[in-house]
Every structure is written in structure tokens, then in C-alpha cells.
Amino acid sequence: MDAFIELDRVEKVFDVRKKTGFLKRERRQVRAVDSISFSVARGEMVGYIGPNGAGKSTTIKMLTGILTPSGGRLRVAGIDPSRERTRLARRIGVVFGQRTTLWWDLPLIDSYKLMHRMYRIPDERYRENLDRCVELLELGDLLDVPVRQLSLGQRMRGDIAAALLHDPEVLYLDEPTIGLDVISKAKVRGFLRELNTERGTTVLLTTHDLQDIEQLCKRVMVIDHGRLMYDGPLAGLHEIGESERTLVVDLERELPPIEAPGARVVKVEGPRQWLAFPASESAAALVARVAAAYPMVDLSVREPDIEAVIAKMYAEQSEKAVS
Amino acid sequence: MGERSAFAEGLRAYGLIAGMWVRSSMTYRTSFVITMLGNGTMTGLDFVGILLMFSQVDSLGGWSLAEVALLYGLSATAFGIADLVLGSMDVMGARIRDGSFDTLLVRPVPVLAQVGADHFALRRLGRITQGALVLGWSLAAVDVDWSAAKVLLVPVMLVSGAAIFCAVFVAGAAFQILVQDAAEVQNAFTYGGTTLLQYPPSVFGKELVRGATFMLPLAFVNWVPASYVLGRPYPIALPEWAAFASPPVAVACCALAGLAWRSGLRAYRSTGN
Numbered sequence: 001m002d003a004f005i006e007l008d009r010v011e012k013v014f015d016v017r018k019k020t021g022f023l024k025r026e027r028r029q030v031r032a033v034d035s036i037s038f039s040v041a042r043g044e045m046v047g048y049i050g051p052n053g054a055g056k057s058t059t060i061k062m063l064t065g066i067l068t069p070s071g072g073r074l075r076v077a078g079i080d081p082s083r084e085r086t087r088l089a090r091r092i093g094v095v096f097g098q099r100t101t102l103w104w105d106l107p108l109i110d111s112y113k114l115m116h117r118m119y120r121i122p123d124e125r126y127r128e129n130l131d132r133c134v135e136l137l138e139l140g141d142l143l144d145v146p147v148r149q150l151s152l153g154q155r156m157r158g159d160i161a162a163a164l165l166h167d168p169e170v171l172y173l174d175e176p177t178i179g180l181d182v183i184s185k186a187k188v189r190g191f192l193r194e195l196n197t198e199r200g201t202t203v204l205l206t207t208h209d210l211q212d213i214e215q216l217c218k219r220v221m222v223i224d225h226g227r228l229m230y231d232g233p234l235a236g237l238h239e240i241g242e243s244e245r246t247l248v249v250d251l252e253r254e255l256p257p258i259e260a261p262g263a264r265v266v267k268v269e270g271p272r273q274w275l276a277f278p279a280s281e282s283a284a285a286l287v288a289r290v291a292a293a294y295p296m297v298d299l300s301v302r303e304p305d306i307e308a309v310i311a312k313m314y315a316e317q318s319e320k321a322v323s
Numbered sequence: 324m325g326e327r328s329a330f331a332e333g334l335r336a337y338g339l340i341a342g343m344w345v346r347s348s349m350t351y352r353t354s355f356v357i358t359m360l361g362n363g364t365m366t367g368l369d370f371v372g373i374l375l376m377f378s379q380v381d382s383l384g385g386w387s388l389a390e391v392a393l394l395y396g397l398s399a400t401a402f403g404i405a406d407l408v409l410g411s412m413d414v415m416g417a418r419i420r421d422g423s424f425d426t427l428l429v430r431p432v433p434v435l436a437q438v439g440a441d442h443f444a445l446r447r448l449g450r451i452t453q454g455a456l457v458l459g460w461s462l463a464a465v466d467v468d469w470s471a472a473k474v475l476l477v478p479v480m481l482v483s484g485a486a487i488f489c490a491v492f493v494a495g496a497a498f499q500i501l502v503q504d505a506a507e508v509q510n511a512f513t514y515g516g517t518t519l520l521q522y523p524p525s526v527f528g529k530e531l532v533r534g535a536t537f538m539l540p541l542a543f544v545n546w547v548p549a550s551y552v553l554g555r556p557y558p559i560a561l562p563e564w565a566a567f568a569s570p571p572v573a574v575a576c577c578a579l580a581g582l583a584w585r586s587g588l589r590a591y592r593s594t595g596n
Contacts, residue, residue: 014594066428068593082592089431101426105347117339118432146350 003039004170004202005063010036010072012058012226032058034226035072042169045196045203047213047234050223051310056206059223060172063204064094077169090119093168095159097175102147108158109143112165119166126165133161136191153184160188164195171195173205177212189215210303224310238279243304243312247275247286252295260289271297279304329433336432340440348444355446362449370395370457373521384525389464390553395521396458397477397545401484402517403451409489411442412496413510416503419591428592435584438496465553473552476566483569484544490576491516491539497580497587516541524550524558532558540576543569 012033020026033055040046050056061067063076065085074081079088102111116126134140137157142150150158156176163171176192177185193216195201207213213220213234220237222230230237237243249258250272257265258273263286267274277286283301290296348355373395377388386394415438418424427437467473495509502508516539524532524546536542536559550557551566 061425064429066425066592068589070593085428086431086433089429092429094426094429096422096426099421099423099426103343103347105350106343110343110346114339114343118336118430 002041004042004044004077005038005040005204006073006075007039008037008073010059010062010074011070012055012062012067013070031226033062033069036223036226036228037072038221038228038231040202040204042202043196043200044219045192045217046205047217047220048204048206048223049208049210049213049220050206050229054224055226056223057174058226060094060174060204060206064092064172065089090166091169093163093166093171095156095163095171095173095176097156097173097178100147100155100159101162102155102158104148105146107144107146108139108150111147111158111162112143115162115165121166125167129165129167130161133164136194137161138187151184153180153187156180156184156188157191160191164201168201170202170204173203175207176205177207177209185209185212192216210309214303222310222313229310229313235280237309238304243279243309244276245279245283245304246302247277247283247290248300248302249273249275249290249294249296250298252297255294258290258294260286260293262286333433333436336430337436337440340437341443344440344443345445348446359446359449362446363453366399366450366453369399370453384523386523386525387465389461389466391521391523392457392461393465393553394523394545394549396454396456396461397480397484397549398517398520399454400451400458401454401481401544402488402513403447403454404481404485405488405492406450406513407447408485409439409492410447411444412438412492413499413506414442415496416499416506419500419503424591434588435493439493467552467554472567476548476552479567479569480545480548483573486573487541487544487569487576488513488516490573490580493577493580494583497583500587500591512539520545529559536561540572543572 010033011031014030014032016028016030017025018028036055036059048056048059058067062069062074063081065081065083065088068082076088077091079091081088102108103114112130115121116123121129134143137160139154139157139161142154142158147155147158160173160176173192176188180188189212192203192205196203196216203216205212205216218233220230220232220234221228222237246266247263252271254271255273257268258275260275262281263275263277265273266276275286275290277283287299290299370392373391374388376383377391381387383391415424418427418438418441427434430437462477491512492509495505495512499505499509519527519531519535520541524535524542532542532546536547542558546558547561548566548569551563557565
């Protein structure tokens with residue numbers, strides 16, 4: 001399938017002025033995005049991850065036409081976003097995780113009615129899309145509630161619905177699960193999966209949460225200091241980063257460190273033990289092995305965090321450079 | 324999309340968004356009524372200040388009370404219309420600072436319409452009402468030999484004046500894109516401008532009057548055309564037809580403000596926030 005989103009050596013350079021004295025100012029150039037190239041096919045679901053200030057949001061802003069690239073070529077659905085921002089707007093949906101676009105003092109449904117008219121969505125399509133969103137995002141009881149009374153998770157679901165009423169071909173989500181509780185996260189993820197598989201909407205999401213990626217995206221892109229560090233499947237990222245997940249086991253009583261092939265104990269605290277194992281391997285097999293040999297009371301699995309994975313990628317790269 | 328349909332699209336979006344703000348403000352009915360009353364009182368007191376002055380003197384810079392009231396009514400009404408339509412553009416700096424300006428840029432409607440309708444508030448009708456009352460009284464009270472041209476000039480002044488003030492609002496908003504905490508600078512030109520025009524030009528220095536004619540042509544809101552209506556000499560030497568120059572001046576101001584807005588928006592999109 002042809003590329004739906006295409007970036008060819010795209011750059012974004014900001015002029016940053018810093019006060020260095022009463023009237024003196026120092027000008028410095030910051031490369032927020034440094035020669036990034038990638039393409040996303042129609043119907044793909046891609047995770048775009050990286051630490052704060054890595055250039056994730058700047059990329060999204062260029063893709064939506066909010067910012068004009070300083071260099072390179074960028075196309076979304078064949079359109080140059082910064083030149084034809086308004087035309088592109090009808091074909092894209094955007095959810096900014098920390099900023100709601102809903103009307104604070106009005107019932108949720110009023111925000112949807114505004115979208116209906118602002119995007120000139122045909123009545124039939126609007127009804128269908130609204131019904132589907134209401135059902136899948138469980139918004140039925142919330143439609144008549146003023147937005148200011150919604151919880152963070154409810155508002156996020158409301159915002160996602162608002163971004164989808166006009167049938168966008170691509171949906172950009174900037175930190176869609178930030179600050180949400182476990183149940184809300186699960187609802188949002190379930191909905192996005194359905195949207196992508198059933199309706200074929202292309203989805204690009206930025207996140208801090210590796211679990212978002214794990215549960216949703218086959219493909220992940222890592223950006224840091226404005227550069228694309230990795231583009232490929234999540235498993236490959238784990239291999240490169242040699243990242244490890246942690247199995248936390250609560251035993252019935254204090255015991256010597258657990259011996260299990262493929263895992264090593266990193267910490268023991270009374271009856272609780274921490275086992276590290278490669279993130280690319282299944283936790284189920286390890287859990288079965290431990291459960292068979294030890295009196296286990298409880299367990300949990302901790303994912304590696306993105307900062308750790310990236311730090312390892314860096315270490316690896318500089319090692320290669322030295323040798 | 325052609326220019327004309329973009330304009331129609333903008334008006335439609337403006338209406339939709341303004342409607343949402345009106346409904347939002349109606350959710351706090353008591354607060355709405357109180358601010359409405361407060362606003363009416365405040366603007367009402369505004370003219371009382373001028374009345375008090377005339378209780379001590381018979382004329383201000385050679386202008387009678389009815390004549391000053393004419394200036395006041397024209398300026399306050401024209402400004403009131405602009406303030407109702409675009410008066411919240413000074414919140415734009417705040418929107419840029421908190422990042423919510425970005426959410427306006429991903430909508431399929433003109434940004435200017437969205438920013439213009441932002442925080443649309445019906446309480447601003449108070450200022451128009453008060454200005455119109457003063458204007459109505461002054462028109463009855465001034466000693467003028469009404470000709471067709473003079474009668475025509477009154478609505479022309481209001482429409483052109485409102486357009487000139489609108490241009491100042493838009494230009495100020497464009498300036499705020501570059502300097503985000505400049506809301507007070509904008510207020511100096513908008514609120515400051517209307518206050519300036521409520522007094523006869525003869526009480527100000529020639530330099531200020533010249534600046535208000537040629538630099539920021541506020542004089543065409545009322546000073547110049549109202550002088551013609553009242554049969555007074557123009558505040559500075561201008562040909563007689565200058566009284567009828569308000570509409571083209573307003574069009575030029577709006578065009579310049581539109582260009583300023585465009586380049587401001589372009590600067591935002593290439594520098595980010």
C-alpha cells in the first residue's frame with residue numbers, strides 16, 4: 001500500500017532567545033527535529049515514543065500543519081500540511097492529551113453538535129459515528145453532563161469521540177493515556193484497537209507508556225534529541241535495548257533467591273523477590289516455572305520504562321563507535 | 324476555496340462559536356445578570372464624568388455639551404460594536420501561552436473567526452446601548468442645519484468607525500502573536516483610542532491629533548466627519564471631502580490589519596510557542 005504519511009529529511013529549527021543581561025539577548029538555534037524520514041502506510045498504527053523534549057510534539061504539530069517545517073518534505077494524504085492546513089483539517093483528527101477541546105461549561109453533547117456543524121458532517125454519518133463512539137467509549141450516561149464535571153478519564157474518552165465524528169482518515173493522539181487510571185486506559189486502548197482494525201483508521205500516537213505501544217502498535221518509532229533512533233517492531237526495540245521486564249513475586253515466606261532459567265534475581269526483600277528477564281520473552285513461561293517450584297502468593301510484572309530502553313540504546317551505540 | 328467563500332465560512336464559524344459562548348455564559352445566570360448590570364453602570368458612569376465637567380464650564384475646547392456628546396456617542400457606539408464583535412481578542416496571548424491556540428489551528432475554519440468569537444459576551448451590548456442613547460440625545464440637541472449628506476454621514480461614521488476599531492483589535496492580536504504578554508499594549512490603543520475620541524480634538528496637542536489622523540487614523544471615526552456635520556473647521560488642515568473619506572480609510576485599515584494577522588500567523592507557525 002502507498003505511503004499515507006511521508007517525511008523526507010524533515011527539520012524544525014527554533015530560534016531561542018535567552019536573556020543574558022538587562023537588554024542583552026543571546027540567540028541560539030535549537031534543532032527540535034533533525035532530518036527525520038519515515039513513511040506510514042494507510043491503516044497502520046504506529047507508536048511514536050521518546051523522552052520529554054525529544055521532538056514528538058513538534059513532529060505532530062508539523063504533521064497537522066500547526067508548524068511549518070524549516071526544511072525537508074512532508075506530505076499527509078498527498079497534501080502539504082502547512083500550506084493547506086484548513087483543507088487537511090477535514091481529513092485528520094487530533095487529540096491533545098492535556099488540553100481538552102470540549103466546552104467546559106456545556107453538556108458533552110453540545111460539543112459534538114458543534115463538531116457536527118463546524119465540519120458539516122452529513123446528519124446520517126454524524127448519527128452513526130456518534131452512536132458508535134457512545135457505545136464503545138461508554139459515554140451514554142455522560143452526554144448530558146457538563147464537561148467540567150467529568151473525570152479525567154471520562155473527558156479523554158469524550159475528546160477522542162470529538163476527534164472522530166467527521167471520519168478522519170488519520171488520528172493523531174498526543175499522550176492519550178497520561179494520568180488515566182487502569183480501567184480508563186483499558187477502555188481507551190480497546191477503542192483505538194477497534195478503530196484501527198475495524199475501520200482502518202491510520203493512528204499515530206505519542207506516549208510515555210510502553211504498555212500503550214505493547215498493546216496497540218506493531219510498529220514503534222523512537223525519537224530523541226530530534227533524531228529517529230529506531231523504527232521497527234517493538235520486539236526489535238527490546239532486543240536492541242536489551243531491556244528487561246521485572247517479575248515481582250511474593251512468596252509465602254522468606255526463601256533463598258529463586259532459581260529459574262532465563263531469569264535472575266535482582267533484589268530480595270523478606271518474602272518478596274524481584275526477577276529480571278528479557279522483555280522479548282513471555283512472562284507466562286517464567287511464571288509457570290516459578291509457581292511449580294515455589295509457594296507463590298502473588299505476582300506482578302513491571303514493564304521497562306522508555307527512558308531506560310533509550311538509555312541502553314545510547315550506551316550500545318557509543319560502544320559500537322568505540323570498538 | 325476562494326476568498327469570498329472563505330469569508331462566508333468564517334462568518335458561519337463565528338456564529339457557531341459565539342453561540343456556544345453565549346450558552347456557556349447562560350449556565351451561570353446570576354453571574355450573567357450581575358456582570359450585565361455592573362457593565363451597564365460602569366459605562367453609564369463614563370458619560371456622567373463628562374456631564375460633571377460641563378456643570379463647571381460651558382464649553383470644552385470651544386465645543387458645547389451637545390457637540391461633545393455627539394463625539395462621545397459616535398465613538399462609544401462604534402467602539403462598542405467592535406468590542407462586541409472582536410473584543411476578546413486580547414485573550415489570545417493567554418491562549419498562545421497555555422497552548423490552546425494550537426487546538427484552533429487544526430479546525431477546518433479560519434483561525435481569525437475562531438479567535439474573534441472567543442469568549443464572545445453579550446454583556447458588551449451594554450456599551451453599545453449606552454453609546455447609542457448619548458448619540459440619540461446629542462443628535463436631537465445639536466444645532467445643525469441637516470442636509471442629506473450630513474444625515475447620511477451618521478450611519479457611515481458608525482459603520483466605518485466600528486470597522487476601524489475592529490482593524491485595531493486584529494492588528495493588536497497579530498502583535499500579540501509576537502509578544503504574548505502585550506494585551507495591555509493592545510488595550511492602550513483600543514480602550515485608549517475610544518476615550519481619546521470622546522473629547523474634542525481641540526483639547527489635545529497638534530502632534531497627537533496629527534498622529535491620530537495619519538498614523539492610526541482614528542480621527543476618521545468621528546473627529547473629521549463630525550466636524551463637517553457640526554460645520555466646524557477640521558482639527559487639522561484637510562480638504563473638504565475628507566469628511567467622506569471614512570469608508571475608504573476603514574477598508575484600508577482592515578486590509579492592513581488582515582495582512583498583519585496573516586504574517587503574525589505565519590510567524591507563529593514557523594517559530595512555534
